[in-house]
Amino acid sequence: MLNTLLILLIFQTMGEGLVYVLSLPVPGPVIGMLLLLVYLIWKKKVAAQLAPTTSQLLAHMALLFVPAGVGISVHMHRIADEWLPIVVALVISTVVSIVVTAFVVNKLKSRGGK
Template sequence: MLNTLLTLLVFQTLGEGLVYVLSLPVPGPVIGMLLLLFYLILKKDTAAKLAPSASQLLSNMALLFVPACVGLSVHLHRIGQEWLAIAAALIVSTVVSLVVTAFVIKSLKRRSEK
């Protein structure tokens, strides 16, 4: 499990570093996940090594949401002030995600039928 955590932390740190150096407008963990994805694509045997520990992390994923919930409770007054913009952003992002997912599934289905 330590190797899996170390791997995840290394890629997150790389992502944070790239965001800092290149002044990217994307969160560092997102860049780190993309780097990890490319690494897993290039080294296919690594995914099998990380899978058991990653499954353990996913089974305890609810614990990872505790800091986010604490952050929400700290900024509850601001959320109350800006609830309309937050609700609009949630609705628009959900609709965009559904449309993009439907498009990708449709494209992949068409491709697999050929």
């Protein structure tokens, strides 16, 4: 378990470092996840070693949203002041996500028949 957590933290740190050094407009953990993805594709056996611990982390993922919920409740006055742009952004991003997902699924289904 400790090895898995160490690997995850190493990739997150690498992502944070790249974002800092290259001044990228992407969060460090996202870059770290992409690096981890490339690593797992390259070293296929590592994925099997990480699976038990990462499955346990995913099983308890709801706990990871507690800090975000607390942050929202702490800044409720700001959310109340800017509720309209927040709602517009949520609606537009949801519609765009649904449309893009439908488009990709449609393209993949049409390829599957060939």
